[in-house]
Amino acid sequence: MTVTREPRLDDPPPERTARRPDGPETVDFDGLYHAHFRSLTIQLTAYCGDLTQAQDMVQEAFCRAFARWSRVSRYDDPVAWVRRVAWNLATSRWRRLRTAQAWLHRQREEHVPGPGPDRVALTAALAVLPTNQRRAVVLHYLADLSVAQIAAQEDVPEGTVKSWLHRGRAALAAQLTTTNEVNHHD
Template sequence: MTVTKEPRLGEPPPADTVVRAERLDGPDFDAIYHAHFRSLTVQLTAYCGDLSQAQDLVQEAFCRAFARWSRVSRYDDPVAWVRRVAWNLATSRWRRLRTARSWLSRQREETVPGPGPDRVALTAALALLPLQHRRAVVLYHLADMSVSEIARQEGVAEGTVKSWLHRGRAALATHLTTTKEVNDNE
């Protein structure tokens, strides 16, 4: 420690006295910070692709080094420690972002385009059919079940299923033709 005027034993130094502290146990933190901040920022910018993020990461690494400077300054290469901490911070940040993106993608509702006009018309026409006719048409045309499978499931004769299908198709044709004519006139 260098003092311009030495006070007497027990007296406080005068107010205009300049006191400088020089570290004898290792390199000066300010000197390392000013000498290496820019080069570390360039390295991290190349790694993460964002200058402001790289600056934040290097700044955080130097803050952590400053908090442990009494130990870090004794290392053979304190800058290597700061560099490793900055790279670890960048990797950790990337992992957190990846996890957050993954979580958000699972939370979001996917928007699906609404049904087209043909589907709306078909759904409306199906809703107008009697229950047995509607069930027979849906099972036969959409579920790809045979007449015998439908008859077995519904507990009726195959002729009854054929009748339901015939009547259901005829009613659908009437409803869909009427809907199409209304849409064409608009």
């Protein structure tokens, strides 16, 4: 007569342990994880040069093993499966990085000159304008919006936009004149 006991709280869930087909040996996911996480992480850190990335890849490999544990646990060497998945993840990461670096390199090959002194002076002068005036000047002169379009966007009367533009132009003129005088005296 076989006596079965009630499951205890410290028993692993049934899907996390499995019997190998060749015998009674039980492979426990938690035991496999604790026994091999560190060594796999060390291997991948040496390969990719980044401890955090290596930990993430090994963790992902174990997550994938856990999702397929009923099958993976029957393999002759379940840790070999986890190792292969982790290394495949590292290789995929390396390929993505290489592709991204090649793309960035191609983007940098185009020479784009930096901003000239006039652009720098204008940017600095715009930065000191009050927000409403700066927004009106940028929308009118850089975005080519009319006074009516700015008024509709900002939900203010057209007269208010005209006032912002007038004050903004006057402040910019004063700022740029001061900047020009300083630059000519140097």
